[in-house]
Amino acid sequence: MKLTTKYVCNECGYDSSKWMGKCPACGAWNAFVEEKVSSKSSKSLNSEGAIEKNEVIELNKVVHNSTSRIKTGIDELDRVLGEGFVYGSLTLLGGEPGIGKSTLILQICDKIKIDGKILYVSGEESAEQIKIRADRLNIKNDNILFLSETNIDNVEIAIEKHSPKFVIIDSVQTMYSDEITSAARKRKSSKRDNIKSYENV
Numbered sequence: 001m002k003l004t005t006k007y008v009c010n011e012c013g014y015d016s017s018k019w020m021g022k023c024p025a026c027g028a029w030n031a032f033v034e035e036k037v038s039s040k041s042s043k044s045l046n047s048e049g050a051i052e053k054n055e056v057i058e059l060n061k062v063v064h065n066s067t068s069r070i071k072t073g074i075d076e077l078d079r080v081l082g083e084g085f086v087y088g089s090l091t092l093l094g095g096e097p098g099i100g101k102s103t104l105i106l107q108i109c110d111k112i113k114i115d116g117k118i119l120y121v122s123g124e125e126s127a128e129q130i131k132i133r134a135d136r137l138n139i140k141n142d143n144i145l146f147l148s149e150t151n152i153d154n155v156e157i158a159i160e161k162h163s164p165k166f167v168i169i170d171s172v173q174t175m176y177s178d179e180i181t182s183a184a185r186k187r188k189s190s191k192r193d194n195i196k197s198y199e200n201v
């Protein structure tokens with residue numbers, strides 16, 4: 001696979017095509033780290049077409065359907081999300097350790113109004129740990145699939161294989177990719193308690 005190189009500031013995440021001694025964004029010295037980005041990833045991003053296909057349109061003519069959201073089944077959460085998750089969107093859930101993110105996520109898995117499988121990927125906990133929590137919450141949803149994995153490429157394979165409608169990544173900081181030799185794990189603020197979830201439409 002063809003790899004291209006970019007340089008990323010360890011302090012603020014600023015990236016550049018060439019190495020720099022001082023970060024122009026945050027002023028840190030010697031903070032740039034080389035990252036390899038596979039051409040496959042960047043190409044697939046482009047082929048999805050954001051830049052080439054998008055045109056300027058009149059906002060007034062945009063038709064939207066407020067029912068095209070996925071209700072979480074938890075009224076307060078639906079309100080926070082603006083009537084539920086948007087199809088094809090990605091939602092980042094953050095909070096202090098122990099505040100109950102994983103519990104909330106499991107409750108969403110149980111109550112979400114979705115017709116299809118839900119894939120719960122954990123990079124931190126085993127299937128047994130998640131099952132114990134699910135039992136405690138009296139969750140018996142047959143549509144919840146579980147994968148203990150930290151390699152995002154394997155997560156992608158699992159998504160392609162099982163075609164879930166809703167995917168939980170708990171947590172995004174535990175994930176890595178073989179295709180990107182990243183400094184991510186060395187970055188200073190590795191808050192391990194964020195949860196990223198997105199719907200795969």
Ligand SMILES: [Zn+2]
Nearest residue numbers: 009012023026
């Ligand atoms: Zn910087």
